[in-house]
Amino acid sequence: MLADARPLLAAAPVIPVLTIKDASVAVPLARALVAGGLPVIEVTLRTPQALSAIREIAREVPEAVVGAGTITRVEDIQVATAAGARFLVSPGTPAALAVGLSSCPVPVLPGCATVTEAMALAAYGFTALKFFPAEPSGGAAFLKSLSGPLPGLVFCPTGGIDAAKAPSYLALANVGAVGGSWVVPDDALASGDFARITRLAAEARALRP
């Protein structure tokens, strides 16, 4: 039985996508995002420190819902959930990964970029999908076109979205939330400017009244 990923998308309009090089920033960063109103946080498994970051956030910031992104291999599922990931996100979803994710104990946003991929994931039982990379793959116009033929699916578009582009996605009935890294600029993280991150998170939170 698949865990329902839709509540993740209902919790806030934006899922910050984090690439953490130094796990010591993970806890203050998660607190800054929660303070701005964005409790659902994706940590990409793209750095050696990513799993430690997930572990720390899961342990120290219970009001955050931390998940693991960049799930590309079946082995990542166990490793990420053991670290405390409460949801998983993949950039794309080949069949073997879809099978692994469909028996996963936590909610999943499997990635797709085409109509056929979305239909294949729906056949596995997934109803909430990541649309990646959103801007190069057709953007909001593409997702709007899917609502007619695929009315049972809701999307989390991610990739190339910022505060200016997010509203056109969030206006669509088949978009639950958008993902993006813009709320955590590299320079703010490097200088420890968590107040700025909270401000950006609050602006993002306000994108859906």
Ligand SMILES: O=C(O)C(=O)C[C@H](O)[C@H](O)COP(=O)(O)O
């Ligand atoms: O590695 C993954 O699995 C990903 O999730 C990729 C991210 O979604 C994008 O890197 C975020 O996109 P930007 O907001 O354009 O920076």
